[in-house]
Amino acid sequence: MNIPLKLLLGAAVCAAVAACARAADPVLGKSPRYCNPLPIVNGGGASASGDVTVIRDNRRYYMYCTGGGAWISDDLLHWTLQRVANVPVAPHVVQYNGAFYMCGNGSPLFKADNPLGPFTNIGDWRNTPDVAGGWRGPFDMDIFIDDDNKPYLYYPGRGVSGIFVVPLDPEDLTRFAGPPKHLFGFNKDNVWERYGEMNEYTDVAWIEGPWLQKYHGTYYLEYSASGTQWKTYANGYYMAKSPTGPFAYAPNNPLTRRTDGLVTGTGHGSIVEGPDHHLWQFYTIVLCNPPGGRRIGMDPIAFDHDGNMSVRITDTPQWAPGVVADPAKDGDSGSIPVTINKLRAMNAQSRSSSQQPGRDAAYAIDNSSGTWWEPSPTDAQPTLTLDLGPATRFDRVQLFTIDSVRLLFTGGGRFGGRAAGPAGPATNSSSATATTAAPAAASASAPPSTSAYQYKMDVSTDGDTFTTVLDQSANTIVRNTIFEEIPPTKCRFVRLTMTDWPRTTPLGIIEFTVFGKAAESLPAAQPIPGSAEKIHFPVSPTLRVNPFRGLSPPSRNRAQKSVAPPPLMTAQRTTFGPFLSVRRLETPSSITVWRSP
Secondary structure, eight states: OOOOOHHHHHHHHHHHHHHHHTTSSTTTTOOOEOOOSOOOBTTTBBOSSOOOOEEEEEEEEEEETTTEEEEEESSOOOOOOEOOTTTSOOOEEEEEETEEEEEEEOOOOOEEETOOOOEEEOOOOOOOOOOEEEESSOOOEEEEOHHHHHHHHEEESSTSSSSEEEEETTEEEEEEEEEEEEEEEEOOOGGGGGTTTTTSSSSOOOEEEEEEEETTEEEEEEEESOTTSSSSSSSEEEEEETTTTOOOTTTOOSSSSOOSSSSSOOOOEEEOOOOTTTEEEEEEEEETTTTTOEEEEEEEEEEEEEEEEEOOOSSOEEEEETTTSSSSHOOOOOEEEEEEEOOSTTTTTOSSSOBBTTTTTGGGGGGTTEEEEOOOOOOOSSSSEEEESSOOOOSSSEEEEEEEEEEEEOOOOOOOOOOOOOOOOOOSSTTOOOOOOOOOOOOSSSSEEEEOEEEEEEEEEESSSSSSEETTTOOOOOOOOEEEEEEEESSSEEEEEEEEEETTOOOOOEEEEEEEEEEEEEESSSOOSSEEEEEEEOOOOOOOOTTTSOOHHHHHHHHOOOOOOSOOOTTTTETTTEEEEEEEEEETTTTEEEEEE
16 A cells, blocks of 8 residues: 555654653643742742732743842742842833833832843923823822833822823833823722622722733733722723723633632732743732731633633642643643641541740641741741541541642731631640740840751651651741642651751641642551442552551551561452451552441
C-alpha cells in the first residue's frame, strides 16, 4: 500500500505534538505551583500590603504595593524585594516614551529611567478642576497608554462618586489635557458594590482602584467596591470600544469576589500578561485579622465567546504560569486541604504543646483569618500534631498523600482581630492551656534571634515514629505567608514545630494548612453488618499495620496485630487478629485483607 508522503509527514507531526503534550503534563512534586495568599518577601520596612500593581519590562516583572518597595520576578512565582524610595500608598507605575512614571494617593508624579528608580518628583497635578468639576486630589491613580501612545488618567472621585477619566498632555503627564469625564458611579442595584460585611448599606459604598486593560480591541475598566475594610471587597468591570467610553456594566459581575476561607476581600489590583502569554489578575486579599491586614493573590483570566472576563479565585495549590497550556481551565493541581478542623474531631489523636486563653490551637486549622493560635510565652518550641484520619472503631482509617503546606502568621498585627471567644476546655488530653496571657516581651537591649519564622514538619503513619519532610529551622527569608512544596508522602499524622520566630511580638499562627489527597484506607477495628469487605493496601516486610489506633488500650491490645507476611501467601489464609485475614498476596508489595462480618 502506497501512503502519500504528505500524510506520513502529517501523522509524524501529529504524533510528535501529542508526545510533546504528554511530556509537558505537570508532575506533582516536580512542576512548580503557587498558592494564595502569595508568599511575598517582607523586610526592611517594606511589606506587600495590597493595592497591587504589576508591570512587565524586558521579560521581567515588577510589583509595587502599599507598604513600600518593589518586588522583582522572572516568572510571577519567585519574587525578590528591593527597596525603592518615594513609593506612595496605592502605587501605580507605567512606562511611557522610555521612562517610568509613578503616582499614588496624595502624591505628585514621579519619574525614573528604570522601574526601580530612583524616582524623582516632577511636580503636582496641574490644570485640574475643582470638586464640582470632578477632582478631589490624587487617589488610586491609573495611567493608561493606548496603542496610539495617547495617555489617559483614570481615578475615583472617592465614596460613591465612581470613576473618572481625563486625557493627559503627552508632553507633560502632570497636566490634564481636558476636562475629566465621569464614566460611572455607585449603583445600589449592584448589591456587591454596597458597604458592609453583608453588603447591607444600601446608600453607602467606596468605588476605587481603577485599572484599564485593552484586550482584542475591547477596553476593560476594572474597579473595586465595597471598601477595603470588608471581606466583601471585590473587583468588577465595565467594557467599552473607546478609552473614554461609553462603558457598559459587564453581565457577569463581580469579577473577583470571595467571602469565605482565607482568600477574602479580593479587590484592588492589576492585570499583566504572564510568561505564558495569558493574562493574570493580581488582587488584594483582605484578612479578618488584623483589621485591614492585607496580602496579595493572583489567578488567570478567562474570556468567553462574548468577550466577558472571568477569574476563579483560588486558595489551593495551582500550577504556576507556563506549566499548563490553559491555566484558567486546567490550573488546579488537585491538592486540597486535609487538616481543617482535625484537632478536635471525634476520636482525633491530635494535640498541641500549649495555647493561650482565647487563642486555642484549634484556631490554627479552622480555615479562618479571624482567629489565631498563640502558644504560651514559655513554650520554647511550640508543636501542633494533627491526626489526619481520626476514626471511631467502626471507621476505616484514612491515609493521605500530602504534598505541600501553607502557613499564615499574624506578623504582630494585634489590633481589633475578631474575638475568638473565651478558651473552652480542651477536648484533647495533651492540649495544655497556659494559665497566663502575658505576651512574651523581648529584652530592650538584646536583639531578636531572628527576624524570620523558622519551622519544621514531620509525618508519621502510626503516631509514634516521625520523619522530617520539611526543615526550615535555619530559614532567613522574612515572610508572613509561607507556601512550601513537600515530596509527596503518605501518612496519617503531621506535626508542625516552630523552632524560632521574631520575638518582638507573640507568636500568632493564623492558619496551618497541609494539602494533599486521600490515599488508601486501613480496615476498621470493629466489624459492621454486611458481607466480608475487601480492603487493599500496600505493605512491606517491615510494615506495621495498625488500623486500631484510637481504641482504648485494652481494646487495642486485643485487636492490634503486627503484620509481617510470609514470603508466599498465594492460596492460603493467614489470620491476624479477630477481624482480619489475609487471603492472598496481590503483588510483592501489597496484600488484600478481608474483614469478616
